[in-house]
Amino acid sequence: MKIETQPRDDHQVTMTVKIEAERLEGARHRAARKISERAKIPGFRPGKAPYEVVLRHYGDAAITEDAVELLVAEIYPEALKKAKIEPAAPGKLEKVESLKPPRFIFTVPLEPTVDLGGYRAIRLPYEWQAPGEDKVDEEIDGLRHIYSTMDSVERPVQEGDFVMLDVLGVKAKAEEGETPVIDRPGYPVFVRPEEKEDEWPFAGFSHKLLGLEIGQSKSFTHKFDQECKEENLRGQTVKFIVTIKAVRGVKLPELNDEFAKKVGSFESLSALRDVVRANLEGRSKADYEDGYYLKLIDEIKKGATVKYPPQVLDHEIEHVTEDFVARLAGQNLELDAYLKMREMDKEKFIAEEIKPAAINRLERSLIMDKVALTEKIKVSQEMLSAAIQQTVGGLQGSEDYRKAMRGKSTPPKQMQEAITLEAAGRAITQQTLARLKDIALGLAPELPVEEVKEKPKVVAHSATKVVAHSATKKQPAKKKATTAAAKAAGTKTSEEKASKGEAKPRRKPAAKKPVEPEPEA
Template sequence: MRGNLLKIEKQPLDNHQIKLTVEVESKQLEASKRRAARKLSRQAKIPGFRPGKAPYEVVVRHFGEEAVLEEALDMLVDEIYPKVLDEAEIKPGAPGILESVESVDPPRFIFTVPLEPEVDLGDYRAVRVPYDYRAPGDEEVEKSLEDLRRMYATTKTVERPIQEGDFVLLSIQVEKAKTKEGEEALIAENDNFAVYVAPEEKEKEDEWPFKGFARQLIGLKPEEEKTLSYTYPKDHSAEELRGQKVRIAIKVKAVRGVETPPLDDEFARMIGAENLDDLRQRVRTNLENEARARYDDEYTSIALEKIKAGATIKYPPQLVEHEMEHMMEDIRERLAAQNMELETYLKMREMDEKTFLEEEVKPAAIQRLEEGLLLETLARAENIQVTPAELEQAVQQTLNALQEDPNVDLQSIARGGRKARQEFSNAIITQTASQLLLHHTLKRVRQIASGEVDEEQTKAGTGEEEASEEKKPAPKKSKKKAASPKSAKGKSSQKKTTSGKEQEKA
């Protein structure tokens, strides 16, 4: 390419992309046509010639001028694209697209290049959010201790009246209160229907035969019978029951009461504490850790939104599409873990894929993309780094956790050879480093918003930024779009031809 001139016209677009009109010297296309002819002659047998040895004119007659021109344009675009980016001083944020070949004499190409994302944080250090965390009180601690007692509770058959918290075995029969002539009255019956009498605040919306049914049993004794009347709402989920008035005949067959262990030192030792005071302190510590983590998550989200509101974030649409692809992969994997396909999931939600993508996936992808760009820029601005010591410790903790994970076969990875082990190690290190960097950055967001960060603290890691500025874009490989090779050709006698060619970043 040395000595060959490029004429480049730049036209910025509104969606953080740039349109490039690139004109090259005709001699470059002629040279590309010669190389294209040699390549084609190596790919197919031409009678009378060894592969790659047929003269140019013979190759043109054998394959056709359009085929040679098509291949030559592809080769020329692959050759000039990295230099175009370099001379135009453009840092691409995603693969560029060859929109068209405007002419072949002289060769003139139209590219659309997505630009590298740009984030201006604004005066992010001025963002303030009151930090008003309150630790759980004694009431929450005692409630958690009661929950622990219930976890270790036992049940036994009792002869007393039913109380809240009991398990009850019933014989139940549900019939329509009124029927037409010839219409069957019975809706459902069960001779061994188990019911848990939950506290009122824990009643389930889908309780059968209706919400609040179990609490209607309180006070009944074993072998006692009762008939209830109930009218289903007109918007009930079961169409056949909407507005239906029913009679529910029940008979209590057995009542099992719940016995919780006493809250004492013996109970505390049973679950691993030294005594009741030690158990109470452990419960309090766990509650405080969980409450602090929840509050910090909410606080960080609010602080990030305020920083984002004062920032300017620019990115090309291709990055949103890329994020959407990742999210769809994640969704499909999660559904597959539940033995469900995406089509089935969407059918259950009465939604087509296009609507799902536009209304749910795309907004979430935009939010995730912008938040990621914001945090990445914050980490650089605040010079946040991961030390080798903490990375080593975190990697070891991750490996220890994987050894306990029944879904991870480390022995199989070890038997996979040196390459497999190296790839696994690199993946663990990269993922762990990313998680640590994210953790430190989110912590810094909280420190900034709460005013903890010293205003004189150095903000920028200029050494890293300058190093990154010096990196040049690598040449890109070309990849065809959906059009077939012939459909992307242009007649050599015409001045204008179109092509749809994506240029991939190396």
């Protein structure tokens, strides 16, 4: 076997493989035998017809076609090994250049590569500050409203009221009969004295209701920016029509120790404030770190060189699209309906919005992997155990988990392995981001001089035992944790990453007999 390789600009390689004529002839005889096994040849049992008889019945072209299929399946992995090529995805047989001598040309996608450049020189100050007491007051005020009492009033809406209204929203240039983008009858709104950024459908919406009376309607328009949380409203100018159905005055409870005891098992108002402050600080810090790590990784990306073949990007585009469709489903929307609202076809949407997001997510993930490798990030058994328990705890509230565990004391082996992989990935990501933060603050230890050859280590020899123990240990149901790491890096579990090359490459259809492409893993 002789192999020639030629690099391509798209991080693939053209691999030309020349083999001995004897190998093709042997493949032709094997192909003829397979044909005779599935065909009915008069006078012969299946698989027993001689080569010459099969040749007379089916012709040289049919035997050669099948022989090439068998031969490609053999020589492709052999050639990859001999050429020391690690494919990132299934390769493709571009053409059979000749049969005398047998010469095949493949396109092989290469494993992504990352050169981090001078990432250790990057500095980024960490400037998170704990929320002030005014924010604690806001949280406490929110609790007071939860435990408030309300009385119906016959007067115009004013600050502090609880209002029930019908909300209808249509595109400003909607055609007659077009479906509204918002239709929420009986929607409850609390009219706060101050505007809140997370107010639905936009900040300041409740203040548009001030002065309205029961039964009165009002219309106004609002232009949503491209950062709107609801995808179907992004960039849209919407005409709102609101109708007041009920107005209730709110009576807040007194702020004292009795109120704290009513809210929970708090002995005093001071104890309640301590818990509220701690929770508020945790959320604030997590939100800050989401943005901090994103900015830090993007700074590394500016000086890095990241290369990957188109197949890897296509795989990531599929994942981003699936995630987007799932988010739409959470809003009771289908992709086709969403695209119709946006007046955009799917091809344009993929090219202009999904693809850029996929590129960012893929490149951040590859950079994170390279940093973990370069910095020799390790995860101890204790870290892994904690991550597994956190993962299991997040799963226990899901319906799929309950179904899988029905009648079982421990999770199925496949689930244990999946949980271990997810937990290990999470632990490595957290450790990697912690190291990046140290680098950005100039606190990271010096790297060893020797060349990095090993992948990030995870001490996981007893991981499945930890999974089994964690699964049987009752934990409070909670939302699955979304770490700053996951958001910043866009990282995934191992099974979600782009598939490796298969033993058999995809092949272009032959002129006479279509050849089904190999499914990608």
